[in-house]
Amino acid sequence: MTTNAARPDATIAVLGGTGPQGSGLALRLARAGYQVVLGSRTAERAEVKAGELRAAGLTGVTGTTNPDACEAADVVVVAVPYDGHDELIATLAPHLTGKIVITCVNPMRFDKRGPVGLLAGNSSAAEAAAELLPHATVVGAFHHLSAVSLNDPDADLSGHTVMVASDDEDAADQVAELARAVTGNLGVCIGPLRLNRHLEPLTAVLISTNRRYRTHSGVALVGVPDGPPLRR
Amino acid sequence: MTTNAARPDATIAVLGGTGPQGSGLALRLARAGYQVVLGSRTAERAEVKAGELRAAGLTGVTGTTNPDACEAADVVVVAVPYDGHDELIATLAPHLTGKIVITCVNPMRFDKRGPVGLLAGNSSAAEAAAELLPHATVVGAFHHLSAVSLNDPDADLSGHTVMVASDDEDAADQVAELARAVTGNLGVCIGPLRLNRHLEPLTAVLISTNRRYRTHSGVALVGVPDGPPLRR
Numbered sequence: 001m002t003t004n005a006a007r008p009d010a011t012i013a014v015l016g017g018t019g020p021q022g023s024g025l026a027l028r029l030a031r032a033g034y035q036v037v038l039g040s041r042t043a044e045r046a047e048v049k050a051g052e053l054r055a056a057g058l059t060g061v062t063g064t065t066n067p068d069a070c071e072a073a074d075v076v077v078v079a080v081p082y083d084g085h086d087e088l089i090a091t092l093a094p095h096l097t098g099k100i101v102i103t104c105v106n107p108m109r110f111d112k113r114g115p116v117g118l119l120a121g122n123s124s125a126a127e128a129a130a131e132l133l134p135h136a137t138v139v140g141a142f143h144h145l146s147a148v149s150l151n152d153p154d155a156d157l158s159g160h161t162v163m164v165a166s167d168d169e170d171a172a173d174q175v176a177e178l179a180r181a182v183t184g185n186l187g188v189c190i191g192p193l194r195l196n197r198h199l200e201p202l203t204a205v206l207i208s209t210n211r212r213y214r215t216h217s218g219v220a221l222v223g224v225p226d227g228p229p230l231r232r
Numbered sequence: 233m234t235t236n237a238a239r240p241d242a243t244i245a246v247l248g249g250t251g252p253q254g255s256g257l258a259l260r261l262a263r264a265g266y267q268v269v270l271g272s273r274t275a276e277r278a279e280v281k282a283g284e285l286r287a288a289g290l291t292g293v294t295g296t297t298n299p300d301a302c303e304a305a306d307v308v309v310v311a312v313p314y315d316g317h318d319e320l321i322a323t324l325a326p327h328l329t330g331k332i333v334i335t336c337v338n339p340m341r342f343d344k345r346g347p348v349g350l351l352a353g354n355s356s357a358a359e360a361a362a363e364l365l366p367h368a369t370v371v372g373a374f375h376h377l378s379a380v381s382l383n384d385p386d387a388d389l390s391g392h393t394v395m396v397a398s399d400d401e402d403a404a405d406q407v408a409e410l411a412r413a414v415t416g417n418l419g420v421c422i423g424p425l426r427l428n429r430h431l432e433p434l435t436a437v438l439i440s441t442n443r444r445y446r447t448h449s450g451v452a453l454v455g456v457p458d459g460p461p462l463r464r
Contacts, residue, residue, distance in 0.1 A: 113423075113424050113426070114423055114424065116426055116427065116429075116430075117429070117430055120352045120354065122352065146455075149455075159454045159455075160454055163437065188441060188445075189444065190437050190440055190441045190444070191345075191346055191437075191440035191441070191443075191444060192345050192346065192440075194345070194348055195346075195348065195436065195437050195440060197348075197349065197433075198348075198349055198430070198433040198434055198436060198437050199437065201429075201430040202430055202434060204427065204430060205395065205422050205423075205427050205430050205431065206453075208422055208423035208424075208427060209420060209422050209423070209453065209456060211423075211463065212421065212422070212423060212461035212462065212463055212464065213420075213456050213457055213461055213462055213463075214462050214463065215455050215456055215457060216455055217453050217454060217455045217456050218453070218454040218455055219451065219452070219453065219454065220451070220452040220453075220454050221438075221441060221449050221450070221451065221452075222391045222392055222449060222450040222451065222452050223378075223381075223391075223447050223448055223449045223450055224441060224445050224447055224449050225445055225447060229444035229445055230444065230445055230446045231443065231444055231446065232444065
């Protein structure tokens with residue numbers, strides 16, 4: 001692992017950077033001083049959103065196509081809708097070699113009873129991405145931060161926990177450190193990437209709760225000491 | 233719904249009441265003033281554990297067989313291991329008619345990589361119980377409170393959130409109120425019972441985190457206003 005995701009001068013690409021989750025993460029990362037490249041299907045849409053963020057004082061945000069954003073970055077955050085996710089990841093594979101790929105994708109479906117996880121319990125978008133990206137390091141994180149809160153510069157996210165799942169402990173530690181830029185707190189390295197199959201659908205619980213309590217909820221782990229894991 | 237789970241003089245059965253999760257919930261419920269009947273495969277084992285709790289000053293705890301515990305109670309908490317769960321529930325069905333059945337069962341498996349959810353993402357122990365109990369009201373709750381903390385009378389659980397899932401809003405509200413006796417806080421009614429398929433495996437994330445950080449972690453929902461849901 002030569003990349004250091006949390007390096008102050010790291011360049012971070014956010015695929016789906018024009019969507020609410022992606023632009024919110026970009027806002028928080030840029031505000032923390034990272035160079036952020038928004039990726040989208042068209043360079044124009046990405047540059048428009050990047051211009052909005054620059055106009056809000058977030059210098060160092062640019063926009064381009066998803067492949068060019070991957071090439072420009074040390075770390076790539078995948079914040080795209082699940083629909084078409086696997087195809088997009090497969091297409092971008094050549095541009096992700098040797099990089100840390102952070103996925104916050106939440107496969108869900110909605111019906112008259114509300115949101116519910118879409119995938120079988122033995123799979124996740126993150127595990128699918130890892131299968132498609134044998135030459136990258138996939139990390140699951142940032143699933144549970146509400147886009148509304150991320151995009152509100154005044155919203156305090158310090159009460160939230162970013163849970164980080166990866167089979168690469170070094171990459172997990174780097175993403176846990178990167179979480180500080182978003183919430184102010186070190187992320188919690190929960191364990192192997194397969195646990196992402198439990199993180200992703202938890203977002204359906206939060207969305208259902210949001211509808212019922214008219215709020216923007218999030219998750220915190222209680223009783224976890226600050227700092228890295230004591231045992232791997 | 234004639235039962236009121238949170239009624240101060242309600243009798244609550246805890247099946248699997250001799251296990252760590254069951255006895256911990258029994259301790260907290262008895263301390264809050266509820267009559268608690270521990271259920272086990274044999275009346276003897278249940279009465280031994282009940283005697284231990286009475287010796288600790290928790291009067292009003294008795295022990296008997298699982299079927300007799302169900303018959304004696306207004307509300308039944310199922311805190312048994314998942315292994316044999318469906319068979320036990322089917323056997324007890326005649327004794328659960330008209331009752332609120334709270335399940336905190338967590339189907340998990342363990343291998344060299346740690347714990348992981350056992351079931352497919354489209355099923356849960358709670359949904360299986362509801363199928364087997366057409367004449368009872370099944371509610372999912374109390375999945376994420378560590379048995380160690382529950383059994384430690386000095387452990388403060390006020391930072392934890394009890395997430396409550398049910399297709400019966402009235403029963404969910406009663407169990408959310410019952411959560412006050414355990415954590416001090418009103419539980420959060422997250423929505424339909426099917427969301428329990430996302431609550432149950434979250435326990436695997438907590439156990440993995442506990443091993444890595446040498447702690448007893450729990451979950452809190454952030455940003456949910458106190459009180460009942462504003463919209464159903």
